[in-house]
Amino acid sequence: MKASNRRWKEILDGHLPDQLAAEIDQFETEIELRRQGKIDEKVFAETRLRRGAYGQRYDNGQRHDGTESKTLAFPEVESKGPNTVWDAPGMLRIKIPYGGMTPEQLELMAEIAEEYSDGIAHITTRQDFQLHFIHIDDTPTIMRRLAAVGITTREACGNSVRNVCGCPFAGVCPDEAFDVTPYADAYTQFMLGHPDAQNFGRKFKPSFSGCQQHACGLAAMHDMGMVAELRDVDGKQVRGFRVVVGGGLGAVPRQAKLFDEFMLPEELLPTTQAIAKVFGRHGEKKVRSRARMKFLIDKWGIEKFKEEVLAERQKLKEDPRWTEYLQDIDQYEEKPSRPPSELPPVNGDVRYANWVKTNIRDQRQEGYVTAAVALPLGDLTGDQLRSLADIIREFTNGSIRTTVEQNFVIRWVSKSDVPALHAALDAVGLSEPGASNILDLVACPGTDTCKLGISSSRGLAAELRMRLTAKSYELDEAIQNLHIKISGCFNSCGQHHVADIGFYGVSRTVNGFKVPHFQVVLGGQWEENAGSYGLPVVAIPSKRIPDALERITEFYMRQREAEEPFAKFVKRVGKVKIRAVLDDLTQNLPKPETNPDFYADWADPRQYSLGDIGKGECAGEVVTQYEFQMTSAERMVFNSQVKLEDHDVQAAGDSAYQAMITAAKALVQIQYDDVTGDPDEVVEEFKDRYFDTNVFLDPFAGPKFANYFFAAHQSAGREFSDDSAHVLIEEAQLFIEAVHTCYNKIRTEGIETTGVSK
Amino acid sequence: MELQHVNIKIFVDGDLRVDLQQVVDVFHRWIAEQAMDELLIDVADYRHVPAGPGVVIVGHEADYSLDNAGNRQGLLYNRKMPISGSNADRFNQAFAAAVKACNLLENEFAGKLRFNRQEFELLVNDRCLAPNTVETLEACKPEIEAFLDSLGQTNAVVAHDTNGRRRFSVNVALNSPLDFGVVLSS
Ligand code: SF4
Numbered sequence: 001m002k003a004s005n006r007r008w009k010e011i012l013d014g015h016l017p018d019q020l021a022a023e024i025d026q027f028e029t030e031i032e033l034r035r036q037g038k039i040d041e042k043v044f045a046e047t048r049l050r051r052g053a054y055g056q057r058y059d060n061g062q063r064h065d066g067t068e069s070k071t072l073a074f075p076e077v078e079s080k081g082p083n084t085v086w087d088a089p090g091m092l093r094i095k096i097p098y099g100g101m102t103p104e105q106l107e108l109m110a111e112i113a114e115e116y117s118d119g120i121a122h123i124t125t126r127q128d129f130q131l132h133f134i135h136i137d138d139t140p141t142i143m144r145r146l147a148a149v150g151i152t153t154r155e156a157c158g159n160s161v162r163n164v165c166g167c168p169f170a171g172v173c174p175d176e177a178f179d180v181t182p183y184a185d186a187y188t189q190f191m192l193g194h195p196d197a198q199n200f201g202r203k204f205k206p207s208f209s210g211c212q213q214h215a216c217g218l219a220a221m222h223d224m225g226m227v228a229e230l231r232d233v234d235g236k237q238v239r240g241f242r243v244v245v246g247g248g249l250g251a252v253p254r255q256a257k258l259f260d261e262f263m264l265p266e267e268l269l270p271t272t273q274a275i276a277k278v279f280g281r282h283g284e285k286k287v288r289s290r291a292r293m294k295f296l297i298d299k300w301g302i303e304k305f306k307e308e309v310l311a312e313r314q315k316l317k318e319d320p321r322w323t324e325y326l327q328d329i330d331q332y333e334e335k336p337s338r339p340p341s342e343l344p345p346v347n348g349d350v351r352y353a354n355w356v357k358t359n360i361r362d363q364r365q366e367g368y369v370t371a372a373v374a375l376p377l378g379d380l381t382g383d384q385l386r387s388l389a390d391i392i393r394e395f396t397n398g399s400i401r402t403t404v405e406q407n408f409v410i411r412w413v414s415k416s417d418v419p420a421l422h423a424a425l426d427a428v429g430l431s432e433p434g435a436s437n438i439l440d441l442v443a444c445p446g447t448d449t450c451k452l453g454i455s456s457s458r459g460l461a462a463e464l465r466m467r468l469t470a471k472s473y474e475l476d477e478a479i480q481n482l483h484i485k486i487s488g489c490f491n492s493c494g495q496h497h498v499a500d501i502g503f504y505g506v507s508r509t510v511n512g513f514k515v516p517h518f519q520v521v522l523g524g525q526w527e528e529n530a531g532s533y534g535l536p537v538v539a540i541p542s543k544r545i546p547d548a549l550e551r552i553t554e555f556y557m558r559q560r561e562a563e564e565p566f567a568k569f570v571k572r573v574g575k576v577k578i579r580a581v582l583d584d585l586t587q588n589l590p591k592p593e594t595n596p597d598f599y600a601d602w603a604d605p606r607q608y609s610l611g612d613i614g615k616g617e618c619a620g621e622v623v624t625q626y627e628f629q630m631t632s633a634e635r636m637v638f639n640s641q642v643k644l645e646d647h648d649v650q651a652a653g654d655s656a657y658q659a660m661i662t663a664a665k666a667l668v669q670i671q672y673d674d675v676t677g678d679p680d681e682v683v684e685e686f687k688d689r690y691f692d693t694n695v696f697l698d699p700f701a702g703p704k705f706a707n708y709f710f711a712a713h714q715s716a717g718r719e720f721s722d723d724s725a726h727v728l729i730e731e732a733q734l735f736i737e738a739v740h741t742c743y744n745k746i747r748t749e750g751i752e753t754t755g756v757s758k
Numbered sequence: 759m760e761l762q763h764v765n766i767k768i769f770v771d772g773d774l775r776v777d778l779q780q781v782v783d784v785f786h787r788w789i790a791e792q793a794m795d796e797l798l799i800d801v802a803d804y805r806h807v808p809a810g811p812g813v814v815i816v817g818h819e820a821d822y823s824l825d826n827a828g829n830r831q832g833l834l835y836n837r838k839m840p841i842s843g844s845n846a847d848r849f850n851q852a853f854a855a856a857v858k859a860c861n862l863l864e865n866e867f868a869g870k871l872r873f874n875r876q877e878f879e880l881l882v883n884d885r886c887l888a889p890n891t892v893e894t895l896e897a898c899k900p901e902i903e904a905f906l907d908s909l910g911q912t913n914a915v916v917a918h919d920t921n922g923r924r925r926f927s928v929n930v931a932l933n934s935p936l937d938f939g940v941v942l943s944s
Contacts, residue, residue, distance in 0.1 A: 001838070001839060001840070002762075002763065002840075002884060002886075003760070003762040003763070003840040003884065003887060004762075004884050004886035004887050007886050007887075008886055011886070057800070058799055058800060063789070063799070063800075065786075065789065065790035066786075066790070070790075072797060072799055073797055074797065074818060075797075075818070087818060088799075089799065089800075089816065089818075107923065111885060114883065114925065115763075115883055115884060115885065115925075118802050118804075118811055118814050118816060118821060118823075119810070119811040119814075119827070120802075120804055120807065120810065120811060132802070133800075133802070133816045133821075135838075376806040376807065377806055379804060379806065379807050379810070380807065381807060381809065381810045381811070381827070383809065383827065383828075384808075384809075386923055428808075428809075429807075429808025429809055448802070448803070449800075458803075459803075462803075462805070462806050465806070603779065603782055603803050604782075604786065604801075605782065605783040605786050605787075606786055
């Protein structure tokens, strides 16, 4: 925990966007309230998840050392979530909408990776950054420093709208219909913290793609995927999106279903809002393994889902933000910093030639290329991030994006600069060739840091990468073009379903011992926005996966027809034949005493066990809208006390009043989820639904607490004295308690509480 | 000026001749045995990152790593939790912890691994407490000297890395080799 946390708060005071600053202050207060035991651990867990602060392996305070599970003696064991020790390091996920970053943001990322993490910044398969081994007490400072350069961690985890993915080539790709950047950006801003997106039973992942044929946006595996399309309407080219919904990977993968063949940009945000409302209202809340949107669509069918969404869409109140951004589309156009030029001939340097072949791509704009920076396992250091910032400043206007393959793409490189760019990247270890080919393995964190990891996805990826690199020059082009993706378990964060060759971690018992295995998944389609998913063939012991890979690729080379792509080959040859090639690898494992290495995972000498698997936070805690609102109300009362101590009596009184409105709204919302934050409306609805019906009547105090609320509302905006602020804080606290009592009564007496629209 | 989060990196003498997978194995054993003074939690393996942190034991109060930043291998001690006392006390604490880890690693890899007794790096892992400026150097120089004095080194050469984007750090070249045994017993 950093000694400088308080000082950073003072330094950055007044330098952050107001909204972000207020949210981070709130989170800091929530941390304090949790420490004091004033927020339930389940609610706090979801609160921190929605701020991007995630759990990590061993955070239950236990670690299996190969023979037994031992307690890690953390000094402070108070919990930051169910079964999660306060002092245990966690992960912070940082949203990078459509992967777009500036040099300043790269530099800041370098600083926080060095100062708060272990010196490594990690790019995820959804274009976010992740930092590991972060102390919860440092997170507000990190968030402030990020906010100062325009980055938020808000809703990076938890049951919320996650990072909006987008093509890293948007705006420069020769194959795109149009640049999706402005739309992805507007979508991000609009949905961030949107009140209609706060009541999900699980996460919601959106993505934008500029074309149908490539993989950059992976639309088909998202809850909501937008694929750009141009149509001729009355002789004019009109922009629109093919919109698909309900995609997802995980244990029960689903291809997204067509929602609209051609949605006009004007309809994109209102329809998204309507989808969020329908998902929030009707999506599963109790059984979280069935709570993604794909299950609601399974249950209803796409037609009913569409009907509900379109009906909801009609009811929405017009919001200027739906279309305002369309006036400013041009401002997203990027300009090069250097004139266009020709690519110099590639001479004898094989490594450079190879890099040009795999990492350089022509832009739509004549004379410019993009350069992929392939990162082994998505990791890079602070020094590399700073160098990258310098490089993009030198060669471009600072244009760079993260990719779903855990890489960067530098855009707008004038062709004649390519050799110099390569030299600059090479000097800092960033000139790996093989972007998007077999060497560019993708892996989720797996057992390295993930609580759910079963097998070491990163360990396996590192091993395969080392072996493949050693013989990369001998590999046939057909093999070089394959994609390998690895997940540590069936949850599919490594996106193994959409790889030619995918693996996901499983465990088997052999000779009385647990043995790490990987299920081999073949024939997924990366192109066409993750056009189809592969299927499991057989589970093979981890230490035999390199042999399995060799056999699969050899078999493919022997049996493929002409230029047959791998996915088609798998379909034609069939699982039975492929399995026969691998079957013996599943048998005759050496005894532990003759080869103990088989009973340990990659790069981990401990005897393999499942003892470290914890309860995942991927899904977040299902915390109701009510619980969230009430946590906010309690935080506001706490803040009003702090303000009173600081003699800011006006802020103290105002905050106490806001706490009452928020608590009343929480109660109203369980019957009427369309209620706005307008105090008059909240009071009226509260009166109609709870006061006039006597539901809120306290068995001992009668209407007293409700009357405190009504009186506070009647005198809203008044000036407070020390005394009157003090009294209102006490009344607000009593009113909040009464709301809790009423809520419990509703629950036990079974009063109708499902979302009811007026 | 209060400096916290002191890092010490003691460089490897010559080329590293140890298979880093064996370092991973050793670090896992250290966790099982809780071999250091701090709570050890996990091993992070970054062998695939050029000029990166190498192999790290992540701890609660501090991390230890066989680090390769700047393409120089060395044992890095990274103090994470604040500690009381003077800056010189904190330099001493970090240095003693780093030397202890070096000593243990030399015993683990006898004949294959030796750390340099005459050169190390001192870094403050907090840009707020220690901006990388000449003013910071001037402010903490007396305490660096006091710390070096306590090691019996009065004529050490202290070179400041002036790259303002990096964290505050100095490279210390000692005028005579240190005896790790003496550091550990003091
Ligand atoms: S796929 Fe499994 S192991 Fe990998 S990050 Fe996701 S939950 Fe963790």
